[in-house]
Amino acid sequence: MKILILGGDGYLGWPTAMHLSAHGHDVAVVDNYLRRRMSLEQDVGPLFPVPNLHERAKLWREKSGNDVRVFVGDMNDWDFVASTFTEFTPEVIVHYAEQPSAPYSMLNRETATLTLHNNLGVTANTIFAVREFAPDAHIVKLGTMGEYGTPNIDIEEGWIDLEHKGRKDRFLFPRQAGSLYHTTKIQDTDLLWFYVRVWGLRVTDLMQGPVYGLRTYENDGEEALLPFFNYDEIFGTVVNRFIVQAVAGYPLTVYGKGGQTRGYLNIKDTLNCIRLSIENPADRGELRVFNQFTETFSVNELAERVQQCGSRNGIEVKIEALENPRKELEEHYYNPAHTGLLELGLEPHFLTDDVLDDMLQTVLRYKGAIRNDVIFRGVKWN
Amino acid sequence: MKILILGGDGYLGWPTAMHLSAHGHDVAVVDNYLRRRMSLEQDVGPLFPVPNLHERAKLWREKSGNDVRVFVGDMNDWDFVASTFTEFTPEVIVHYAEQPSAPYSMLNRETATLTLHNNLGVTANTIFAVREFAPDAHIVKLGTMGEYGTPNIDIEEGWIDLEHKGRKDRFLFPRQAGSLYHTTKIQDTDLLWFYVRVWGLRVTDLMQGPVYGLRTYENDGEEALLPFFNYDEIFGTVVNRFIVQAVAGYPLTVYGKGGQTRGYLNIKDTLNCIRLSIENPADRGELRVFNQFTETFSVNELAERVQQCGSRNGIEVKIEALENPRKELEEHYYNPAHTGLLELGLEPHFLTDDVLDDMLQTVLRYKGAIRNDVIFRGVKWN
Numbered sequence: 031m032k033i034l035i036l037g038g039d040g041y042l043g044w045p046t047a048m049h050l051s052a053h054g055h056d057v058a059v060v061d062n063y064l065r066r067r068m069s070l071e072q073d074v075g076p077l078f079p080v081p082n083l084h085e086r087a088k089l090w091r092e093k094s095g096n097d098v099r100v101f102v103g104d105m106n107d108w109d110f111v112a113s114t115f116t117e118f119t120p121e122v123i124v125h126y127a128e129q130p131s132a133p134y135s136m137l138n139r140e141t142a143t144l145t146l147h148n149n150l151g152v153t154a155n156t157i158f159a160v161r162e163f164a165p166d167a168h169i170v171k172l173g174t175m176g177e178y179g180t181p182n183i184d185i186e187e188g189w190i191d192l193e194h195k196g197r198k199d200r201f202l203f204p205r206q207a208g209s210l211y212h213t214t215k216i217q218d219t220d221l222l223w224f225y226v227r228v229w230g231l232r233v234t235d236l237m238q239g240p241v242y243g244l245r246t247y248e249n250d251g252e253e254a255l256l257p258f259f260n261y262d263e264i265f266g267t268v269v270n271r272f273i274v275q276a277v278a279g280y281p282l283t284v285y286g287k288g289g290q291t292r293g294y295l296n297i298k299d300t301l302n303c304i305r306l307s308i309e310n311p312a313d314r315g316e317l318r319v320f321n322q323f324t325e326t327f328s329v330n331e332l333a334e335r336v337q338q339c340g341s342r343n344g345i346e347v348k349i350e351a352l353e354n355p356r357k358e359l360e361e362h363y364y365n366p367a368h369t370g371l372l373e374l375g376l377e378p379h380f381l382t383d384d385v386l387d388d389m390l391q392t393v394l395r396y397k398g399a400i401r402n403d404v405i406f407r408g409v410k411w412n
Numbered sequence: 413m414k415i416l417i418l419g420g421d422g423y424l425g426w427p428t429a430m431h432l433s434a435h436g437h438d439v440a441v442v443d444n445y446l447r448r449r450m451s452l453e454q455d456v457g458p459l460f461p462v463p464n465l466h467e468r469a470k471l472w473r474e475k476s477g478n479d480v481r482v483f484v485g486d487m488n489d490w491d492f493v494a495s496t497f498t499e500f501t502p503e504v505i506v507h508y509a510e511q512p513s514a515p516y517s518m519l520n521r522e523t524a525t526l527t528l529h530n531n532l533g534v535t536a537n538t539i540f541a542v543r544e545f546a547p548d549a550h551i552v553k554l555g556t557m558g559e560y561g562t563p564n565i566d567i568e569e570g571w572i573d574l575e576h577k578g579r580k581d582r583f584l585f586p587r588q589a590g591s592l593y594h595t596t597k598i599q600d601t602d603l604l605w606f607y608v609r610v611w612g613l614r615v616t617d618l619m620q621g622p623v624y625g626l627r628t629y630e631n632d633g634e635e636a637l638l639p640f641f642n643y644d645e646i647f648g649t650v651v652n653r654f655i656v657q658a659v660a661g662y663p664l665t666v667y668g669k670g671g672q673t674r675g676y677l678n679i680k681d682t683l684n685c686i687r688l689s690i691e692n693p694a695d696r697g698e699l700r701v702f703n704q705f706t707e708t709f710s711v712n713e714l715a716e717r718v719q720q721c722g723s724r725n726g727i728e729v730k731i732e733a734l735e736n737p738r739k740e741l742e743e744h745y746y747n748p749a750h751t752g753l754l755e756l757g758l759e760p761h762f763l764t765d766d767v768l769d770d771m772l773q774t775v776l777r778y779k780g781a782i783r784n785d786v787i788f789r790g791v792k793w794n
Contacts, residue, residue: 108521139490139540146536147529150599154528158521182581183574192565192586194572197745199564204574204583206605213606217532217599223588224595228739228793357610363579411610 031308032056034118036105036156037126039083040065041257041267042172042241042300046124048248048255049301050308051096058099058118059083060127064148065258065265068134074262074404077274077396081254089254106151108158115163122308123160125171127152128218132176132209132356133264133409142210149214150221157225168232168311170304171222175239175293175323175366176212177205180359185366188235188319208358209411223317230315234307239293239323241300242269243385244392251392257297262404268329269294271405272336273386276347277393278400282337286354288330289361293323293368296379306374320370324378339386343394357411413690416500417441418487418538419508421448421465423639423649424554424623424682428506430630430637431683432690433478440481440500441465442509446530447640447647450516456644456786459656459778463636471636488533490540497545504690505542507553509534510600514558514591514738515646515791524592531596532603539607550614550693552686553604557621557675557705557748558594559587562741567748570617570701590740591793605699612697616689621675621705623682624651625767626774633774639679644786650711651676651763653787654718655771658729660782664719668736670712671743675705675750678761688756702752706760721768725776739793 033050037043038059051057061083069075081089083100090098099118103110105127128149129135135145153171160167178185181204190203202223205216222233249255260266261274263283272282295303303322312318327335333349340347354360372378379385415432419425420441433439443465451457463471465482472480481500485492487509510531511517517527535553542549560567563586572585584605587598604615631637642648643656645665654664677685685704694700709717715731722729736742754760761767 108525139544142540143533143536146532146603150528150532151525154525158524162521181583183576183579190574190576192572192574194565197565201563201586201588204586205602206583206609210606213602216602220587220595220598220602221528224592227588 031121032118033122033124033308034120035059035124035126036152037061037128039063039258040126040130041259042297043126044086045246045249045257045297046301046304047098048090049246050305051090051098052094052248053305058101060101060103060105060114062102062104064129069260069265072264074260074264077259077261077393077399078253078256080258086255105155106148108155111155111159115159119164120167122168122170123156124304125153125156125169129211131265132211135209135211136411137409145211145214150217153218153221157221157231160231161229166232168234168308170234170236170307171218173219173235173237174212174215175237175321176207177216177219177237178203178366179206179208180362180364182363185321187321187367187370188237208356226315226317232312232314232316234312234318234320236303236307236320236322238300239295240267240269241295241297242267242381242389243297244389246298246301261400263407263409269332272332273389273393274400275405276336276340276345277390277397278402278405280402280405281348281350282333283406284329284333284349284351285356286351287360288333288351289328290358291326291328291362291364293321293326293366294381295322295324296381296385298379299324299376302376303371306371306376310374321366321368322371323368325380326364335381335386339383339390342383342387343390355408355410413503414438414500415504415506415690416502417506417508418534419443419510421445421640422508422512423641424679425508426468427628427631427639427679428683428686429480430472431628432687433472433480434476434630435687440483442483442485442487442496444484444486446511451642451647454646456642456646459641459643459775459781460635460638462640468637487537488530490537493537493541497541501546502549504550504552505538506686507535507538507551510596511593513647514593517591517593518793519791527593527596532599535600535603539603539613542613543611548614550616550690551604552616552618552689553600555601555617555619556594556597557619557703558589559598559601559619560585560748561588561590562744562746564745567703569703569749569752570619590738608697608699614694614696614698616694616700616702618685618689618702618704620682621677622649622651623677623679624649624763624771625679626771628680628683643782645789645791651714654714655768655775656782657787658718658722658727659772659775659779660784660787662784662787663730663732664715665788666711666715666731666733667738668733669742670715670733671710672740673708673710673744673746675703675708675748676763677704677706678763678767680761681706681758684758685753688753688758692756703748703750704753705750707762708746717763717768721765721772724765724769725772737790737792
């Protein structure tokens, strides 16, 4: 299938491009290098330098024999959107093109405004582009488990059947998020759900938990094809950050009581979830929602697992409880459903000791490059 | 109290300014004349010319002795926002400053994009301005009953207590709207609810139904102080449109089966609802939601009422069922709660024969100005 990946330069975008290309799909990537510019602006670069998209496409062609087309530009700019969709009319759009950091969205008014306008503008333009240029295309949108927050009831997979005063209806599962970034994802859902109903769009919304890992089927640990890997508080995800902190001898930064529980997944599972969603598309007029994670952990459990991983590898790892800069429940009920992707055939890669050890060994190669000053900044929600 | 009215030039903005000023409040209005520009752009002007804000403030000063300060500028422009909030630091912000038309938001990509960026940008800047310049100020936000759509269960007042698999929690009542405009109001709610929780804002969200009428306590039918009154399909509300169509001898435009039921209110009740909300503010950290309407009607009932009003005044009124250009349920369950404002002391002005006759008589003065070509255009949702 012809697949256009929006946000193809990010942590997950490029690995997804290679994975879908390796599976015989005709892949193009779009990016305006926003993540690179934000990393530069905040002085929190990745653990190792990452070739740009044209360079990565060249490396991938040499390795696989497959072409991945590259479009560099801003999906908020309609002229660019129109020319891209005219040159490469996709059957599937994978939409990663968002400002993806909760702390970045809470830094100040400018970063909040950028997050709001970027994320909603790109989602709106994607909808309008599908309507105008590719009306049957399937939009595979990355949502986040964070849209649900931490309610005191079981989290269902996108939808909930309500019985109220003797009458019944089905609604989107209630969403109430913990950052502006996560709130823009709720607003994306509002937009997509509206246009699904009115225009009969075909949409899969993947409510993804935090992803960890570096190694994918396609990069096999080869440096030049590794993902864009942030380990700082702003752009790094928690397992990745803890592994780097362990290697750097920096105490693991647990916020508050550490009982915050989320659903996690291996980067390989992200790739499989995306591919399974593409190869089993949503119907016209369907907003299909999957909760995309494979197992849940509290922050304390993750810290302990990384500490044990350190021990196995001869590294002493300390854990430090910090005053929580965020506003969130530190102890809460959490029981989210996640059967949809398993039913499509997902075979999870769990967070085993081997997986942790492999991550640690890979990161150890870059120990000298780790900057302790970017690990924790304490971006406050209040 | 010091009250800043955003969108002070619109159908409800200026009447609200006069009403609060008459009740002893210190009022300022902000507008960028967006409604006037959109009306010009779409060639659907108001029924009678309306003086600009500086002229209206002068007329009001002559009539009442009270000053209303005028700020002309765009709430999406932070420099303007900052200078306005510095010059006039409000205790209350009434936020009407949105692109308010469902059909306009569905015209084309450009009008959709304007609606999205205007409505969310202004709401975000209002939140940031309160945070920076007036942290204790009470935001009175105009939402819409349209956020709820037409679910098959009773609509509660903003919130719903859920019991699910033996556990309980309280959530925003599910929202699923029928146009992009209404969807941006849902997204406003997402933003406000997030920042209420994180920053402890003080917010009242008024879920308003369609408003009708021209006469308020303060204008008393005086032409120069009447509201900005659109009667076209794009910017006119349904009762106002039907009255004008009756006067023009234009068959009343009922979409589809005409069973679409909504909650309506008199413009005088809007003014009282706003004032009661201001004089009984929400608490810090509270998102208070009121369903702001006084009685429900189907479109068919309204058409019949206006037809009878015509008969009483010697005008023969025809009703014409048109193919519905919108995508909506034409027959549905509708039972929304609306007790909050009554408990604050609202005394409703219902849609009586006298009220309809007075509207008809007022509109008759402008019979010669009615342009039949703007009444129905058939803006299609699909």
